[in-house]
Amino acid sequence: MAKKAPEVGEYQYGFHERDVSIFRTQKGLTKEVVKQISDYKEEPKWMLDFRLKALEQFYKMPMPQWGGDLSELHFDEITYYVKPSERSERSWDEVPEEIKNTFDRLGIPEAEQKYLSGVSAQYESEVVYHNMEKDLEDLGVIFKDTDSALKENEDIFREYFAKVIPASDNKFSALNSAVWSGGSFIYVPKDTKVATPLQAYFRINSENMGQFERTLIIADEGSSVHYVEGCTAPTYSSSSLHSAVVEIFVKKNAYCRYTTIQNWANNVYNLVTKRAVADENATMEWVDGNLGSKLTMKYPAVILKGEGARGMTLSIALAGKGQHQDAGAKMHHLAPNTSSTIVSKSISKHGGKVTYRGIVQFGRKAEGARSNIECDTLIMDNKSTSDTIPYNEIMNENISLEHEAKVSKVSEEQLFYLMSRGLSEEEATEMIVMGFIEPFTKELPMEYAVEMNRLIKFEMEGSIG
Amino acid sequence: MAGSTLEIKDLHVEIEGQEILKGVNLTVNGGEFHAVMGPNGTGKSTLASAVMGHPKYEVTQGQVFLDGENVLEMEVDERAQAGLFLAMQYPSEISGVTNSDFLRSSINARREEGDEISLMKFIKEMDEAMDTLDMDKNMAQRYLNEGFSGGEKKRNEILQLMMIKPAIAILDEIDSGLDIDALKVVAKGINEMRNENFGCLTITHYQRLLNYITPDKVHVMMQGRVVKTGGPELAQRLEAEGYDWIKQELGIEDETIGQKA
Numbered sequence: 001m002a003k004k005a006p007e008v009g010e011y012q013y014g015f016h017e018r019d020v021s022i023f024r025t026q027k028g029l030t031k032e033v034v035k036q037i038s039d040y041k042e043e044p045k046w047m048l049d050f051r052l053k054a055l056e057q058f059y060k061m062p063m064p065q066w067g068g069d070l071s072e073l074h075f076d077e078i079t080y081y082v083k084p085s086e087r088s089e090r091s092w093d094e095v096p097e098e099i100k101n102t103f104d105r106l107g108i109p110e111a112e113q114k115y116l117s118g119v120s121a122q123y124e125s126e127v128v129y130h131n132m133e134k135d136l137e138d139l140g141v142i143f144k145d146t147d148s149a150l151k152e153n154e155d156i157f158r159e160y161f162a163k164v165i166p167a168s169d170n171k172f173s174a175l176n177s178a179v180w181s182g183g184s185f186i187y188v189p190k191d192t193k194v195a196t197p198l199q200a201y202f203r204i205n206s207e208n209m210g211q212f213e214r215t216l217i218i219a220d221e222g223s224s225v226h227y228v229e230g231c232t233a234p235t236y237s238s239s240s241l242h243s244a245v246v247e248i249f250v251k252k253n254a255y256c257r258y259t260t261i262q263n264w265a266n267n268v269y270n271l272v273t274k275r276a277v278a279d280e281n282a283t284m285e286w287v288d289g290n291l292g293s294k295l296t297m298k299y300p301a302v303i304l305k306g307e308g309a310r311g312m313t314l315s316i317a318l319a320g321k322g323q324h325q326d327a328g329a330k331m332h333h334l335a336p337n338t339s340s341t342i343v344s345k346s347i348s349k350h351g352g353k354v355t356y357r358g359i360v361q362f363g364r365k366a367e368g369a370r371s372n373i374e375c376d377t378l379i380m381d382n383k384s385t386s387d388t389i390p391y392n393e394i395m396n397e398n399i400s401l402e403h404e405a406k407v408s409k410v411s412e413e414q415l416f417y418l419m420s421r422g423l424s425e426e427e428a429t430e431m432i433v434m435g436f437i438e439p440f441t442k443e444l445p446m447e448y449a450v451e452m453n454r455l456i457k458f459e460m461e462g463s464i465g
Numbered sequence: 466m467a468g469s470t471l472e473i474k475d476l477h478v479e480i481e482g483q484e485i486l487k488g489v490n491l492t493v494n495g496g497e498f499h500a501v502m503g504p505n506g507t508g509k510s511t512l513a514s515a516v517m518g519h520p521k522y523e524v525t526q527g528q529v530f531l532d533g534e535n536v537l538e539m540e541v542d543e544r545a546q547a548g549l550f551l552a553m554q555y556p557s558e559i560s561g562v563t564n565s566d567f568l569r570s571s572i573n574a575r576r577e578e579g580d581e582i583s584l585m586k587f588i589k590e591m592d593e594a595m596d597t598l599d600m601d602k603n604m605a606q607r608y609l610n611e612g613f614s615g616g617e618k619k620r621n622e623i624l625q626l627m628m629i630k631p632a633i634a635i636l637d638e639i640d641s642g643l644d645i646d647a648l649k650v651v652a653k654g655i656n657e658m659r660n661e662n663f664g665c666l667t668i669t670h671y672q673r674l675l676n677y678i679t680p681d682k683v684h685v686m687m688q689g690r691v692v693k694t695g696g697p698e699l700a701q702r703l704e705a706e707g708y709d710w711i712k713q714e715l716g717i718e719d720e721t722i723g724q725k726a
Binding site (some may be wrong): 117354386411412413414416417418419420421423424425428431432434435437438439 | 517518519520521540541542544545546549552553556557559560562567571574575608609625627629670
C-alpha cells in the first residue's frame with residue numbers, strides 16, 4: 001500500500017478562527033472578576049454568594065502536592081470568562097459563520113444528522129449552539145447548557161448543584177465553583193429511557209482562557225441515559241487551564257453512562273473533578289479517554305451508596321513528549337452487594353509519563369461487595385514511564401477485591417510477525433496499539449470510535465525509531 | 466520458467482555472537498516443494514527466520530535472492546511484499562485485533578491504495594479457505610492467535626498462506642503438535658496451493674508430513690549446513706533408518722551446531 005510519510009509535530013486540530021468574543025473579563029482572578037461573571041449572567045444572589053464563598057476557599061487551599069507538576073500553572077495569567085456571542089443559539093442557521101467553520105472542521109453537522117438526538121456544543125465558555133429533538137422534550141427530558149438551566153429550572157438545579165462535589169472538595173473544584181460557566185445540564189424523569197446518546201462538543205479557542213464548565217446530570221428512578229462529550233483544543237504557545245466539575249446523580253434502578261474523549265493541546269492543564277452517586281441498584285459508568293494535555297489529573301469517582309449499586313470506570317490515557325497523564329478512578333463501596341469494575345489502559349511514548357492512581361474503598365456496611373481492577377500499560381520506548389498507584393481501604397471482611405496490573409512493550413516478535421505479512425513497522429505498531437485500546441473503543445458510539453482511532457493513529461505517527 | 470526463484474547462497478548467520486548457519490546453499494523454484502529435514506538443533510528454524518529477516522539473526526556472510534533481487538537488503542515487510550511468506554512455529558498473539566481485520570490488512574498491504582480487496586470478495590475467499598481447513602467460522606472474529614490452541618494456530622498460519630498467496634512460502638515446523646487429522650487438514654490446505662507459480666520450503670523433523678505433501682526435493686541439515694540432498698525416497702529412508710547412517714557416511718559425530726565437522 002502506498003503510504004505517505006507521516007507528518008510530525010503539527011497538532012491536527014491546531015487551526016483557530018479569528019476571535020469573535022464580545023465580552024471577556026480581564027486576566028487574573030479577583031472578587032471583581034467573579035462578580036462581573038455573575039452580573040453578566042444575571043444570576044440569582046445565592047449563586048453569586050456561592051461563587052464568592054468558593055473563591056475564598058480557593059484562595060485558602062494549598063496547591064496539591066501530589067500527582068503532577070503544577071509549578072508552571074499561573075492563575076494570574078488566565079482569563080476566566082469569555083463569552084463568544086450574545087445568546088445561546090438554537091438553530092444551526094443562526095450560529096455565526098466563524099464558529100460554524102470550527103465545528104465543520106470537527107465534523108459536528110454530519111455527526112448531528114446521523115446520531116444526535118440533542119446537541120449542546122460548547123465553544124469557549126458559553127454554549128452557543130443547542131438543539132434538542134422535540135420528542136425528547138415531550139418526554140420531559142431537560143438537556144440544556146448549565147447557565148440556562150440555572151435560569152429556567154432553578155428549583156431542581158439548586159436541589160442538586162454542588163451536592164456531590166462541594167466547592168471545598170479540592171482546590172480546583174473551588175476554582176470551578178467560583179468561575180464556572182457553561183457545561184451541560186441533564187434531567188431524565190422517572191422511568192424514562194433516552195435511546196440515543198446526548199452529546200456535547202467542547203472546545204477551547206482563546207489563548208490563555210480557562211474553561212470551567214460545570215455539568216450536572218440527574219437520572220431519576222428507573223431512567224436511563226448516555227451522555228457523550230468530546231473535546232479538542234487548538235494549539236497555543238502559553239498554557240491554558242481546563243478545570244471542570246461533573247456531578248451525577250443516578251437514582252434507584254437508573255442507568256447512566258458518561259463518555260468523554262479529551263484531546264487537549266499539549267499545553268493545557270486538565271484538572272477535572274468527576275463524581276457520581278449511585279443509589280440502590282443503580283448503575284454508573286464512566287468511559288474516559290485522555291489524549292493530549294500537558295498534565296491531566298482526573299479520577300472519576302462513583303459513590304456506591306445504595307444496595308446493589310454498580311460502578312464502572314473504563315479509561316485510556318496516552319502520554320507523549322512532555323506530557324503526564326495522572327488518571328485513574330475512585331470507587332466508594334458504602335452499601336451491601338455493591339460492585340465496581342475499573343479498567344485502565346495507558347500508553348506512554350516519546351518520554352511521556354502515565355500514572356494510574358486509584359482508590360477503592362469498602363465501608364463497614366459493604367457486606368458482599370466486589371471490585372475488580374485491571375491496569376494495563378503499553379510502553380513504546382525506553383524513555384517513557386508508567387506508574388501504578390492503587391490504594392485500597394477495607395473496613396469489611398466480607399468483600400472481594402481483585403487487582404491485576406500488567407506492563408508490556410511492543411515486542412520484537414509481534415512486530416516481526418505482523419511485518420512478515422507485509423505490514424510496515426508503522427502499520428504493525430499502530431495495529432498493536434489499536435488492539436491494546438480495543439476494549440475501550442468498542443464501548444464508544446460509532447462516530448466516536450472512528451474519531452478515536454483517527455486521533456490515536458495521528459498520535460502514533462512518527463513513533464517509530 | 467513460471468513462478469519465482471529463491472536462491473540462498475553460502476548463508477552464514479549468527480545469533481548473539483554464536484554462528485548457527487555455516488554456509489547454507491539452497492534454491493527453490495516456483496512449482497517446487499522442498500523439505501528441509503534434520504535433527505533438533507541443526508539450524509533449520511534459524512534458516513527460516515533469517516531468510517524472512519528476524520532482527521535477532523545477523524547474516525554475516527552469503528546472499529539471498531528472490532528473482533535476482535537482494536533480499537538481505539530488504540526490511541521484513543518488503544520481503545513479504547516481494548513474495549516471501551513464513552508460517553511460524555510460534556506465531557505471536559495480538560490482543561484486540563481480529564483475525565479477519567489482520568488478514569484484510571495483510572492482503573491490502575500488498576495492494577495499492579484505492580485497489581483494496583472488496584469486503585465481499587474477502588469474506589468469500591476467507592470462508593472458502595476456512596472450509597478447506599475445517600476451521601470454525603468464529604475464528605475469523607477472534608483476536609489474532611489469542612487463546613488459540615497449538616493446532617488452531619497452525620491452521621491459522623495456513624489460512625494466512627492461502628489468503629496471501631505468496632510466491633515462495635517457508636513453513637517452519639507447521640506439523641509440530643498436530644494430531645493426524647489436523648495434519649491431514651493442514652496438508653490439504655498446502656496442497657491446494659500447489660501450482661507452477663508457488664514454491665514451498667517445508668521445515669520438519671518428521672517424515673509423516675511428507676506422506677501428505679510429497680516433496681520434489683529433500684535436504685538434510687546438520688551442523689548448520691545442508692549435508693545431503695535427494696528426492697522423496699531420502700525422506701523415506703530417514704523415516705525407516707534415522708539419521709545415523711548419514712552421520713556415518715559423512716563422518717559426523719555430533720550433528721548439532723557448535724561442533725566442528
